[in-house]
Amino acid sequence: MFFVEVIPHWLEKRAYISPNQTAIQLKDKTQISFRQLRQDVKQLAEKLNTLGIQPGVHVSLLANNSYDMVKMIHALTYLQATIVLLNARLTPDELHFQYEDSKSQFLLFQEGLEEKVQTIQARYHNQVVSFQEAFQSEGSSFDVPEEMNLNDIFTIIYTSGTTGFPKGVQLTYGNHFWSATSSALNLGIREEDRWLAMLPLFHVSGLSILVKSLVYGMPVHLHEKFSVNDVHREIMEEGVTIVSVVTVMVEQLLERLQNESYPDSLRCLLLGGGPAPKPLLEKCKDEGIPIFQSYGMTETSSQIVTLSAQDALTKIGSAGKPLFPAQLKIQQESGYDVPNVVGEIVVKGPMVTQGYFEREEANQDTFHDDGWLKTGDLGYIDEQGYLYVVDRRKDLIISGGENVYPAEVESALKGIQGVKDAGVTGIEDHKWGQVPVGFIVRQLDSKLDEAEIMEELQNKLAKYKIPKAIYFVDDLPRNASKKLLRRTLAEWAEERRG
């Protein structure tokens, strides 16, 4: 008696099942079939093999979305290496930290990112290889694995750094596979599906699309980065059915849409990256845009809670219910799951990480023995069990004993005419402990001032939630996934208070 913990190697299997199906469509409409993808990847794997990449070795990868990056990711699975996906927006020192912390033995980097790898190169010269060098190596054949073990580590991705010190999240092939099938059980799988990926592949939000492509046999439309016109065109003209987005992208898409409407082929804008302002969701509803709020993080291989199609219109503001194989609890001061009471979101499921790489203490703090992960996020469930995420626990502002959720205040600010974007953080206050302050990006033509904003907020928010200061800025600090960096906001606030 045994339990099978292996599946066929997912690219080998997909190329065997659907050789002629499009795997990747690039912005210039170049299409790469699964047969072609497999062939290109195997050839590359033989070259990487010559470099001496052995099974189990940690290999850092530094690149922006591109077909070359896709090939590298898949080629490293043939070599059974663990891929450390480095964020191309980090500084050389930050990258150096992750390279060492992950115990990487190789760094593969894309042309154009030479400056980023200088610090690592200075110390580990022999281990640093450019894509071009890799592609120009002689190949040497090796035994292509027919299977992958679901318990093997596929990727290490450092948490995006919006809070705390970066930790390497280990995700197995099993985590990624279950994530893909779990999403399918919620969103369905249709033959005509085409998923647009312009979120970075070095984040789990982008990477998970690549895995779904293999598991579903579905074309991915791959873009280097977000551009509102390109996404608009893909939806209008290229039959894209699903797009993974964050709030700020939806805002720009809506602006671009103007009086047009999307074709029926678009069936899902899958919204992640934090709670979305309700006015935005309502605007989408009014315009018939199929937006599905979701909740997830690197530790859960992307979404773990998603609002289903049938609930999208009636439960605006909710992130939905946990995907079929996943579970959710709200840990409150005394007990669990009292409806409408805010507590810490705790999740479990086969898509949840087995732990951070070599972080015993963090693992003990984060995981219960029986597989539950404490997310550090705050939320509540309503009577029907729908999750509402209120904020990161670490972003919570406690003012005079009252909880102030930055996302709630931001949502109110964004509802004011003339406000294009808003971010809220807490600063220390000798009287209240902490108080909220707001950063505002005005719309181009707007002359909105602080007094007008304060007046607008009087009726919308309790007094303790109203920012004690408003700062006008040109842009808000966001990471590569366009997630608001509240830690940076807090630094700005301290500077301004000087």
Next chain:
Amino acid sequence: MFFVEVIPHWLEKRAYISPNQTAIQLKDKTQISFRQLRQDVKQLAEKLNTLGIQPGVHVSLLANNSYDMVKMIHALTYLQATIVLLNARLTPDELHFQYEDSKSQFLLFQEGLEEKVQTIQARYHNQVVSFQEAFQSEGSSFDVPEEMNLNDIFTIIYTSGTTGFPKGVQLTYGNHFWSATSSALNLGIREEDRWLAMLPLFHVSGLSILVKSLVYGMPVHLHEKFSVNDVHREIMEEGVTIVSVVTVMVEQLLERLQNESYPDSLRCLLLGGGPAPKPLLEKCKDEGIPIFQSYGMTETSSQIVTLSAQDALTKIGSAGKPLFPAQLKIQQESGYDVPNVVGEIVVKGPMVTQGYFEREEANQDTFHDDGWLKTGDLGYIDEQGYLYVVDRRKDLIISGGENVYPAEVESALKGIQGVKDAGVTGIEDHKWGQVPVGFIVRQLDSKLDEAEIMEELQNKLAKYKIPKAIYFVDDLPRNASKKLLRRTLAEWAEERRG
């Protein structure tokens, strides 16, 4: 570090995610929602709890397709019992054997099947409970499990007995869950899906539809048994999108269809239960009927190889490629997988049984250490890796050193005008070792005789494949899944030869 081997209890989870969705639609159009189903099932589980059914206990279930049977199956999962699904067409002695062999401690039987349980009742009086008795018990509450362990045994189903002595196939929750998701990766999942189940729930072919209903959140249209008019009506009027069928049902449906055509809502006739005659598949193609041949058995939790939508028209006669998480090999005399060479079909995957219940020898014969299952079926793959099933190895007729595949001869016989159904088996022959003989069911108005049949076959089949005798009969022996019982045919042939 750990690997999560649990998922939420599937009915609990489905009722939480999709309470208002239809779970079951009966022939009279009664609809039962997942909320209602859960409520009914929990109530029943409390009654069964009173009877003393404990976790891990084996409980035999004898019933025909009905809402009561559905409730019983799910209620036993709440009690964490293992369900032994008895075939309601067996004799009292056969049932007695399975009851004892499976070490059952309870027998739950449906009204109308009293005669079938007499033999068991005589010996185990206290353990035999009718559905009515169960439903009339007092309930007693117990801790409903929130989770199910993927390694726990959900069902034991005895192999249909078309060959050899019955063995109890153990299938875990994990086997069934993976089977459902694997099928989804091939067929897709659409919101409008409705799957018609008239194959018996006591066979894996029917039961697997019930599991898919929970995992996908999809309505099942449940019928007690196959009736050509009912199935026709469900497709034409009730929006059924998928129907699991065996060959003989397709033949009747085609006859019933006459000059009508099916609506676009029908997207798949999933054909199992053995190789289908090519003329039938071609007729379906001509009439635009979306038929998907598949290959599977109880040991693989239903289909493990299925022809995909895009290949259905170009690869007629093939059972397709193994589902995404599954693997397939053709074991030949020397080696594996030479194209177009017949060998034993060997399969592997997370939907494959962990073994027969208490059959050490059979398990050693059937399973390789690394999870491969020897199916005992014969087939080959073509150059593109598509599987063609030629026959059960045990049905193979070896005549003068040549292999004769009964299914191939049957296919030729069915291509003759006037033949409604045909079955072929081998009998001993002093000269050739074995020779094939054929049993023919003629169409109502046909006067076809043996000489005409022999003449028709001259050009179609090599001489050694042509039956040495033709017997005309009113019906062929088939089991509850309408699978041809070649063992019975062999007995008939011996009798007729006298």
